[in-house]
Each structure stands twice: as structure tokens, then as C-alpha cells.
Amino acid sequence: MRTLILPVLSLLFLAACSPDPQSVSNKKSSSQKSSNDSSLSLFTPEPIGREFSGRPWITDLAIVDLDKDGLLDVLICEGKENRVAWVRQSSLGVYEEQVVGDSIQGPAHVEAADIDLDGDLDILVASMGVIFPNNQRIGSVIVLEQTDALTFEKRVLAEGVDRVTDVQAADLDLDGDMDLSIAKFGYDQGEISWMENLGNWEFKDESLLDLSGGIHAPVADFDSDGLPDIAALVSQEWEEIHVFRNQGEGTFDGRSVYGSANEDYGSSGIAIEDLNRDGLPDILYSNGDAFDYAMPGPRPWHGVQWLENRKNGYFKFHRIGELAGAYSPIAVDIDEDGDLDVVAVSGFNFWDRPNSVSMAYFENDGAFRFTMKPLARTPTHLIVVEAADMDQDGKVELVTGSFHAYPPYEKIARLTLWDR
Amino acid sequence: MSRSYSKGLIAVLSIMGALILCSCAPNVQPVKEQYGIQNADSYNQTFQEEYESLIKAVAKRPNDSEPLEALAYFYHANLLLKESQTVYASLFAFPDSKAKWHYYAGRIALDLGDQERALEHLNEAVARDDRYGLSHFYLGEVFLKLGELEKAESSYRSYLEIGTEKAYGFIGLGRVEIARKQWSQAEGLLLNSLREDSKIVSAYSLLTNIYRRMGREDQLKRVERAALNGERYHQPRDEWMEELYPFCLEPYRLSVIASILEASGREREGIEFLQKAVSLSPENSRLVFQLAEMLKKSDPSEEVTELLLRAIELDSTYESAHYAYVSELDSNGESEAALAASQRAVELAGEASGLWRQRGVLLEKARELSGAELAFRKAVEMEPTESKNQSALANFLWAKNEKAEAIVHYKEVRKLSPIEPKCRAILAAHYLEQKDFDEARKCIDEAVAIDPQLDGLTELNVQHHLLEGSAKLLEGDLEAAALSFESGLKIDPKHLDTMVRLVAVYLEQDELESARATARAAVKQHPRAAIAYRVMAGVEMKAGNAQEAQTWMERARKLQK
Numbered sequence A: 001m002r003t004l005i006l007p008v009l010s011l012l013f014l015a016a017c018s019p020d021p022q023s024v025s026n027k028k029s030s031s032q033k034s035s036n037d038s039s040l041s042l043f044t045p046e047p048i049g050r051e052f053s054g055r056p057w058i059t060d061l062a063i064v065d066l067d068k069d070g071l072l073d074v075l076i077c078e079g080k081e082n083r084v085a086w087v088r089q090s091s092l093g094v095y096e097e098q099v100v101g102d103s104i105q106g107p108a109h110v111e112a113a114d115i116d117l118d119g120d121l122d123i124l125v126a127s128m129g130v131i132f133p134n135n136q137r138i139g140s141v142i143v144l145e146q147t148d149a150l151t152f153e154k155r156v157l158a159e160g161v162d163r164v165t166d167v168q169a170a171d172l173d174l175d176g177d178m179d180l181s182i183a184k185f186g187y188d189q190g191e192i193s194w195m196e197n198l199g200n201w202e203f204k205d206e207s208l209l210d211l212s213g214g215i216h217a218p219v220a221d222f223d224s225d226g227l228p229d230i231a232a233l234v235s236q237e238w239e240e241i242h243v244f245r246n247q248g249e250g251t252f253d254g255r256s257v258y259g260s261a262n263e264d265y266g267s268s269g270i271a272i273e274d275l276n277r278d279g280l281p282d283i284l285y286s287n288g289d290a291f292d293y294a295m296p297g298p299r300p301w302h303g304v305q306w307l308e309n310r311k312n313g314y315f316k317f318h319r320i321g322e323l324a325g326a327y328s329p330i331a332v333d334i335d336e337d338g339d340l341d342v343v344a345v346s347g348f349n350f351w352d353r354p355n356s357v358s359m360a361y362f363e364n365d366g367a368f369r370f371t372m373k374p375l376a377r378t379p380t381h382l383i384v385v386e387a388a389d390m391d392q393d394g395k396v397e398l399v400t401g402s403f404h405a406y407p408p409y410e411k412i413a414r415l416t417l418w419d420r
Numbered sequence B: 001m002s003r004s005y006s007k008g009l010i011a012v013l014s015i016m017g018a019l020i021l022c023s024c025a026p027n028v029q030p031v032k033e034q035y036g037i038q039n040a041d042s043y044n045q046t047f048q049e050e051y052e053s054l055i056k057a058v059a060k061r062p063n064d065s066e067p068l069e070a071l072a073y074f075y076h077a078n079l080l081l082k083e084s085q086t087v088y089a090s091l092f093a094f095p096d097s098k099a100k101w102h103y104y105a106g107r108i109a110l111d112l113g114d115q116e117r118a119l120e121h122l123n124e125a126v127a128r129d130d131r132y133g134l135s136h137f138y139l140g141e142v143f144l145k146l147g148e149l150e151k152a153e154s155s156y157r158s159y160l161e162i163g164t165e166k167a168y169g170f171i172g173l174g175r176v177e178i179a180r181k182q183w184s185q186a187e188g189l190l191l192n193s194l195r196e197d198s199k200i201v202s203a204y205s206l207l208t209n210i211y212r213r214m215g216r217e218d219q220l221k222r223v224e225r226a227a228l229n230g231e232r233y234h235q236p237r238d239e240w241m242e243e244l245y246p247f248c249l250e251p252y253r254l255s256v257i258a259s260i261l262e263a264s265g266r267e268r269e270g271i272e273f274l275q276k277a278v279s280l281s282p283e284n285s286r287l288v289f290q291l292a293e294m295l296k297k298s299d300p301s302e303e304v305t306e307l308l309l310r311a312i313e314l315d316s317t318y319e320s321a322h323y324a325y326v327s328e329l330d331s332n333g334e335s336e337a338a339l340a341a342s343q344r345a346v347e348l349a350g351e352a353s354g355l356w357r358q359r360g361v362l363l364e365k366a367r368e369l370s371g372a373e374l375a376f377r378k379a380v381e382m383e384p385t386e387s388k389n390q391s392a393l394a395n396f397l398w399a400k401n402e403k404a405e406a407i408v409h410y411k412e413v414r415k416l417s418p419i420e421p422k423c424r425a426i427l428a429a430h431y432l433e434q435k436d437f438d439e440a441r442k443c444i445d446e447a448v449a450i451d452p453q454l455d456g457l458t459e460l461n462v463q464h465h466l467l468e469g470s471a472k473l474l475e476g477d478l479e480a481a482a483l484s485f486e487s488g489l490k491i492d493p494k495h496l497d498t499m500v501r502l503v504a505v506y507l508e509q510d511e512l513e514s515a516r517a518t519a520r521a522a523v524k525q526h527p528r529a530a531i532a533y534r535v536m537a538g539v540e541m542k543a544g545n546a547q548e549a550q551t552w553m554e555r556a557r558k559l560q561k
Helices: A004-015 A021-041 B001-022 B029-035 B047-060 B065-077 B079-092 B099-111 B117-126 B133-146 B149-162 B166-179 B181-194 B201-214 B217-227 B250-261 B269-280 B287-300 B303-314 B320-329 B333-346 B353-365 B369-382 B386-400 B404-417 B421-433 B437-450 B456-474 B478-491 B495-509 B511-527 B532-541 B546-560
Strands: A044-047 A058-064 A073-078 A083-091 A093-103 A107-113 A122-129 A139-148 A149-161 A165-169 A179-184 A191-199 A204-210 A212-217 A229-234 A240-246 A251-259 A267-275 A284-288 A303-310 A313-320 A327-331 A340-344 A357-364 A370-377 A382-389 A398-401 A415-419
Touching: A004 B456, A021 A370, A021 B456, A058 A382, A058 A398, A073 A107, A093 A122, A093 A139, A093 A149, A107 B117, A139 A165, A139 A179, A149 A179, A149 A204, A149 A212, A179 A229, A179 B029, A179 B404, A191 A229, A204 A229, A204 A240, A204 A251, A204 A267, A212 A267, A229 A267, A251 A313, A251 B133, A267 B079, A303 A340, A303 B386, A313 A370, A327 B320, A340 A382, B029 B047, B029 B079, B047 B065, B047 B303, B065 B099, B079 B099, B099 B133, B117 B133, B133 B149, B133 B166, B149 B166, B181 B201, B201 B217, B250 B269, B250 B287, B269 B287, B287 B303, B287 B320, B303 B320, B320 B333, B320 B353, B333 B353, B353 B369, B353 B386, B369 B386, B386 B404, B386 B421, B404 B421, B421 B437, B421 B456, B437 B456, B456 B495, B478 B495, B495 B511, B495 B532, B511 B532, B532 B546
Parallel strands: A058 A107, A107 A165, A165 A212, A267 A327, A327 A382
Antiparallel strands: A044 A415, A058 A073, A073 A083, A083 A093, A107 A122, A122 A139, A122 A165, A139 A149, A165 A179, A179 A191, A179 A212, A191 A204, A212 A229, A229 A240, A240 A251, A267 A284, A284 A303, A284 A327, A303 A313, A327 A340, A340 A357, A357 A370, A382 A398, A398 A415
């Protein structure tokens, strides 16, 4: 009997010396879980738009009051259906969908702007030709011109060019008309350029940077000189953000303001936000693209960061936090504490693991220290999110688009309104 | 020995035993607090065992760098980057701190976007051992991203001196020159890179950009063509990083390693890592499928079919596995088994339109045409925006001679896919029949832009000019007709029908010399074609040379006999 007791006592003694690491780590994670999980109920998801079957590819969306009826609508790109649709909020909370542009191959970006300055909103579309890798020059820049009230006519401003991923409107040469800022992904060849409006729907393309992998080319006056500048995100093996400072008269001086030397960094998007509200536009930046390998999936370096505008073309890099497969960063005051938090979605995660996050926000403590809080685990495969007070209740809603291009094909959605 | 003495002795022995046990089994808790990972239980069994064993080893030999080094490599290999950073930081305190550890820490910092730390570690790695080329190379990469061009240049030059894959050094230097807008210097460096290794796609991309900038169209086109042979994800081989691979026990990471090795032409090694991944996670259907696909490329064997079947057993709705399994059986000549497997595929994973399309192809091959048609129609009904579905149904209907409906679906393909040349060629022929020359021209131009080598495309192009020219001729628009025929001959200078009609137009326009030159070319190119001689006779007749015309007519008659 005693011979048995001795080792048992010893084991007990050892156990007392070293508490079960499992229980420690479980305790830690369960407490984290409970504090984090409360954020999951902040929004209630609700599908909007048409009924769907299969696996939707919503490649981009924009929130805008297209018909100027005082209610916000949603414009979407359907990458597989090759069309652009308008999800109109016909009365508060009632959404009806209609196609406004079809036969637009591989639409990747949509936004509304009054291109012809006739007082109504036209729709700008970046068309890749095909969404997945291809070396051919099959991209185009398209405007759906609002000719009569809510009647749209397709105009092709450029075609047979490298696959176009972004097009944004601004009067870049300050001559009173709307020019365009363009990102062309291409594949082995791509480009960042701007298109000068020559009038009568004629545009002249001027190259700013010849590198493959252009994703976004937003416009903002970064150096406060009154001239709109262009920021550009270049992915592929370059993984760089460039800023082209407008020198006036259609000339730009570009330089790289950030670059990762990790060619698998997975740059997935930039957005312009004045995150620290100092009056200077900053750059929000996500890296989470991960389609490169046989099994698409997350990387430990995926996440969200911001480039703080320190004036004179200098930007300071700050990591915000990790998010597997991060896409589409936006600044929103989610916790309504007066400072801007950052929301992002996940296009690539371990979707077979039930705890994988598909949307999160990074809570800003006011001093730009951020804590990641999950907003959703389902639906999965989200690549775009936008925010606005859709129902006019004084609180911000989110709208997300799903891109179900790889398995698992569960937890599928198309267009989701996240009501608060 | 008294009873009380023996009791006391037992008590002492008990305490000593406990103390001995305590000192034998190391206390792992402090080690876990310092270096441990959260949620270790979420990993596979082998990973957990290795983790526990490495932690124990560190606890047992806290003053020894070896177990700590193994733990760092284990974390790093399994992409637990933050954890490995912590362990490397402890390793740096050892007096025999290795250059390699600093290199690894530098690469992690670089992966995480922390360039300042990356520089710090990579510089330390070079200070400790400047013979490892990639330390210099990645220093160059970071300096380049930071815009410190002179330092980047210096690092790339150091890499060129000792690095084994010099092509990357030249690319780095080329990028430095591009940043300086020194196009000619950049061009020279990138050409050097391609001389070293003609497969790196980045070198072609950069060179293309330079030629665009310099406005050198011919070189631009040559490089664009050559770039098609380039390979993406071609990275410099990193022996130090590869030393970490054996420590990897995370199946997803192993899958990525396998993909990288495959892309570098090292399939056999990739397969070994995938086999390891499958053994660690035998229930993961996607890993099993990836292994089957990789095996198929390097060494087709029965094992491929077995693996595909296993992937399906693990996930009966796994469309890609079904598709590959049916294709494999079919390509092995097992048609009946393929058909049976296809039937099972649409039963189990029938939401995938591609499986219905595949079934249509198999049934058509087996001459079960009604079943094939149903399958093709089902695929289109399920996913009408998938151009492959529209194309498959169109091809089937075309072969069945139901051309009107086939054309409807070819039009859909053209609308859906900018990269499908065949539908455009067929539509071009259709529009030519309809005498809609403008639409035919658009289709031909699109097809040529997509694939200029497509079978029959040149003939189609010439036919377009021929028919368009003929129509203009009928309308009496001689100038437009001549232009069309001349365009056709630019594409195919030997096209007899076009030559004959062009001669007719020239004669109508009284352009005798042009007519004679074209007729002579026809005779030269087609010495056995009687019509060429008759045309020649016609020219001479028109020129008033009756004797000559007679001679040409006789030669034509001889050939006709």
C-alpha cells in the first residue's frame, strides 16, 4: 500500500508545484473569449438584394443615394455574373435590386460620381475582364452614364488595357472637369495611371507607375496644397504603397511611402481616412490576400495597419492588429466613444474551424492602441465592407459582400446588411 | 530496527523520493509562461507531443542554447512567428549566438512588416557571418523599400559577390536604377539577370516597364512574348530557411511548403512534405487531394486514383476531387468506371455545374446523346454565367447540326468570357454567312487578339476580306473592294481566290500593271492552277495583247486536261 502512496504523493506534490498549463491557458482563452464574444452581437445580419443560389462573387460595393431620394442605396459588382446592380432602398428598410450595367466583364470596383457634371450621379466601373489571373489586356474603364432619370447608358472610356481594378473620379488637373485615377492589376504587367478628361467623353491615359498588381488608386490632398494627389497600392511581388503628389498642370511626382519586403505579404486594400483627425488624410491598409497556393488560407502576418500622414509626403507605418485574410479596412466609430475604430473583413481564414472570424473591428482606446474584437464568424469569405447610417437611426450600419470562390461552400451569403 | 525508527525512515525516504522526483522531472511551468503557446490543444497530436517534449528539454537544460534553438526552429517552422521571436531574443543572450538566429529573426520581422527590426537583425547576421548571401540580399530588399538606394545597392552588390543565384542580385540592382530613373542602366542589369536565369517573371515585368518608358515598342513586344515562359513565385533558394522545414508539423504550412517547392520545380521534395501533412491530418480531404494532384504531375500512378477516391470518401461533396477522379479514370481508358463515377459525383455533389458538364462530355463520347444533352443543359441551367457551360452546350449543339441554337450559346460565351477565341471564330463564320461583315470583323479581331495561332483563324480572316470585297464589288464600290482584297493578301499573300478577284477589280479600274503583277504572282504561287493562267490571259486580252492572251489560255487548257 505504502509503495503506491509514495509516487501518488510525489505526483500530487509535482502537480501542486506546476499547475496544469492547459487549465491556465484555457482559463486565459475563455476569459478572452467571453469579453471578445460580446462584440459578436453588436450587429444583426440581414440579407438584402435579390434572392440567390449558388456561390456569389460580390467583388465590390458602394453605399450611395443614387436616386437622391434621401435614402441610401447600395451599388454592387457581381464578378461572376459580369454585371453591376443597384440595390435601391425604395422606402426605409425596403431594398429592391435592379441591374444597371450588364456585359461588364469581371467588374472589380464601383462608385458613383457626377462625371459629366450634369447634376446626377453616374456610375464608374473598373472591369478586369476576368477576375482570376490572366495576362491578356482585357481590362476596361466603364461609365454608366445617367442619361435620363435612372436610365443608364454604358460608355467605354478605355478597353483592351491591362485588367482594371480601380477607377476613381476627381478633377486632377483642376480644369473644371472630372478626370480619373486608375489602377490596373494586369498580371505580369500592370499600371497606375490617370486619365485626363478631354471633353465629349474622350480621355487620355497618362502612366504614373508601370508595375503589375495595382489594386487601388484613391485620391486625396495628402500635402494640403489644394491639389488632389493619388495614393496607389501595388501588390503582386512588389507589396508597396506609392503616393503621387500633384505638381499641377497634370504632372505628378511619385514615390513609395511604404513597402514590405515579404513578397507574400498579401496587400489587399487601402482606404483614405483621417484616422487621427488631425486634418490630414491617412492611409488605412490591409494585407490578407492569399490565393497563391493550392490551399488558400491565412498567414500569421495578415492584418490591418495605418500610414499616418506626417506631412510633406512622409508617412509613418503603424500596425493596428492581426486579422487573418484581412480586406477592406474602413474607419468607423463602432463603440461610439468619439474616436475612430477600424473595421475589416476576412476573405481567407480557416473556415473549417468554427471560431474563425469573418469580420472584426479594432477598438481604438483613444491613443491609437487597438484591440481586435470579432463582429462575425458567419457568413464567411467576405472581401468588402462599407459603413453608413442606412436606416437613419443615428447609428452606423455595415454592408458586406461575399466572394465564395473557394471551399468550404457553407455559411454562404451574398449581400448582407448588418443592422445595429 | 525499532518500529518507530522504521516509520521515521519511511517518512524520510518518502520526502526524499518526492524531492528526487521533483528534481528528475523538470518544472515546465516557468518555461511555458515564458515561451509557451496558447491553445496548444488545438493542434494535432504529433505537434502537441513535440511541443511538450521541446518545452521539457528547455526546462531541463535552461542554460543550454540547444533545446531553446530547437524550440525556436519549431515555432518558426510552424509559423508561430511571435513565439519564435521571443525564443530567438533569449538565444541572442548566449555567448555563442549564431548569425543564423539573427537572420531568422530578421526574416520574421520582415514578414511582419517591421523593417527597423529586420534591419537590426540582418545587420547583426552579416556582422557575425558575412558569407551567407541572402542576409545581404534581404538587407538590400529592406533598404530599397525604405528608399535608401545607396545602401540597397551596396547590399545587392555584396550578394552578387557571394550569392549563388545572381539573377536576383541583378534584379535588385535593376530596381535601384529604376528608382533613380536610370533606364539604360536598369535595362542592362535586368538583361544580366535574364542571362543568369530566364525564368524570373519579375525581371520581364520590370524590363517591359523600362521599354514602355523608353518607347521601344519592338523590344517591348519581344519581352512580353518571352515573359510568357517566366515563372511566378520563383524565389531565391534559401538553405537556412529550408533547414526549418523538417521542424514543421502544421499540415497547412506543410501544404504551402509543398506548393513552393512544386513551383520551384522540386516536386519530389514537395510530395514528401505533403505526405507528411497527410500523415499528420489524414482526415483532411483537401490535403489528400493536393497530394493526388501533385503526384499526378510528377509520377502518374495508381496511387493517384486511390488518393482521389480517398478524398471523396472524406468529403463526399468535394467537387474538385470528384472532377479529378472521373477525369483520371477516363484518361486511363476506364470509360465505364468513369461514367459510373460521374453518376455518383452528380448524385453526391450535384450543386456543381462543372460535374454536369463533365458528365455531358463523357456521355457524348459514349454516344449517349440524349443523356449528354440533358447534362449540358442542366449545367447551363444551374450556372448560366459560367462560360464553360455555355461553350460545352454550344459545341454539342454545333456538332449535332443544331446551329441556330448553338450560335445563341456561342454569343453568350463571347459575352461572358473575353479570353475564349473559338466561339469568336465560329461567330465570325456565322456573321460572314449573314453578310454582317462589321460584326464578323469584330469577332475575328477579338479572336486574333486572344490567340493568333488558333486553327483556321488566318483562313477566316482572309475569307472575311474576300467576302467583304466581293460584296463591295457587287455594289460597284471598286475602291473598297480593292482595299478588302489587298488586306486579305497582306494576311495570306498566296490566297488564290483573293488574287483572282483583285485582278478583276484592277481590270475594272484600268490598272493594268497592278492587274498584271497580281496575275503573275498567282501563276508563280500556283503553277498547277488553270485559273491563274486564265486570269493572266484576261489581263493580256485587256491590254490588247491577243497573242499573249492566247498563249496563256493554251497553258490553262493544258492544265485542265
